[in-house]
Amino acid sequence: MTNYWRMAFRWGNQGTEVWEQCRDQGIAAIGYYFNGEPVVGDCSEIDEKEFYTVWRSKALPSPTRQSSLKHVAYHMDKGDTIYAKEGTQIVGKGTVKSKYKYRPGIVKQKGILWEHYVEVDWDKNFKPFTLNLEANQNTVLKLDTERLDKIHAMESKTNFLYDCVDEIFEENEGEQYIKEAVFRKRNKKIIDKKKKKSDYRCEVCDMNYKEVYGEIGKNYIIAHHIEPIGSRDGSSPTTIDDIALVCSNCHNMIHKKKPPLSIEELSNLINK
Numbered sequence: 001m002t003n004y005w006r007m008a009f010r011w012g013n014q015g016t017e018v019w020e021q022c023r024d025q026g027i028a029a030i031g032y033y034f035n036g037e038p039v040v041g042d043c044s045e046i047d048e049k050e051f052y053t054v055w056r057s058k059a060l061p062s063p064t065r066q067s068s069l070k071h072v073a074y075h076m077d078k079g080d081t082i083y084a085k086e087g088t089q090i091v092g093k094g095t096v097k098s099k100y101k102y103r104p105g106i107v108k109q110k111g112i113l114w115e116h117y118v119e120v121d122w123d124k125n126f127k128p129f130t131l132n133l134e135a136n137q138n139t140v141l142k143l144d145t146e147r148l149d150k151i152h153a154m155e156s157k158t159n160f161l162y163d164c165v166d167e168i169f170e171e172n173e174g175e176q177y178i179k180e181a182v183f184r185k186r187n188k189k190i191i192d193k194k195k196k197k198s199d200y201r202c203e204v205c206d207m208n209y210k211e212v213y214g215e216i217g218k219n220y221i222i223a224h225h226i227e228p229i230g231s232r233d234g235s236s237p238t239t240i241d242d243i244a245l246v247c248s249n250c251h252n253m254i255h256k257k258k259p260p261l262s263i264e265e266l267s268n269l270i271n272k
């Protein structure tokens with residue numbers, strides 16, 4: 001059976017760097033040193049019961065540490081999935097490629113020395129998201145169904161959002177699209193004023209949504225930002241004349257050109 005894990009790669013304030021090193025090395029590592037020596041040596045040479053005895057003999061506190069190492073040494077298996085945790089974020093996802101391995105210093109960095117690991121194929125296209133699953137004291141946590149459902153939900157939500165953004169940018173109007181969305185938000189009042197004074201007709205083709213689509217199209221029209229040349233810094237206040245009301249077809253055509261066509265230019269292009 002495949003298991004799902006959440007694993008943190010922190011060491012004091014160096015957490016970030018250790019995660020990046022593990023990702024770059026294609027491993028998930030953990031380490032516990034005590035008096036300059038690994039607390040437990042090569043776990044593949046002892047079984048779980050002996051492991052427990054060795055750990056106890058060092059009289060170390062923290063059962064969560066013991067179970068974290070035990071998971072890596074005895075419970076992780078090829079095909080398992082690991083989600084990498086960094087603070088409140090899930091920053092990585094990978095598939096376990098090997099059983100437990102032991103090599104002191106596999107992770108070596110300013111005062112950090114880790115020795116237990118599994119090989120992992122980390123997903124290069126993973127999109128990080130924020131998700132607090134509690135149990136933050138556990139370096140390695142086996143994910144139950146409830147936590148896994150939460151992770152999967154966030155994962156698909158995040159992928160969906162990224163896909164949407166990709167789509168917008170593919171159309172090559174992405175930047176303009178976002179700029180205009182910001183403009184509309186900032187100038188909502190003046191846009192509403194302009195709309196109320198209008199008959200909700202496209203200034204280019206004369207189309208009115210209600211006439212075509214009925215009630216659902218009532219009062220629908222797109223506010224296009226006419227950007228006067230040379231005033232791109234946005235220092236001059238927006239006036240009603242900086243807004244054109246157009247249908248979505250005409251709006252798309254306006255932005256086919258860079259800089260965008262003027263209302264007059266597009267009007268001259270269409271057959272009325």
Ligand SMILES: [Zn+2]
Pocket residue numbers: 202203204205206207246247248249250251
């Ligand atoms: Zn139109």
Ligand SMILES: [Zn+2]
Pocket residue numbers: 180223224225251254255
């Ligand atoms: Zn526009």
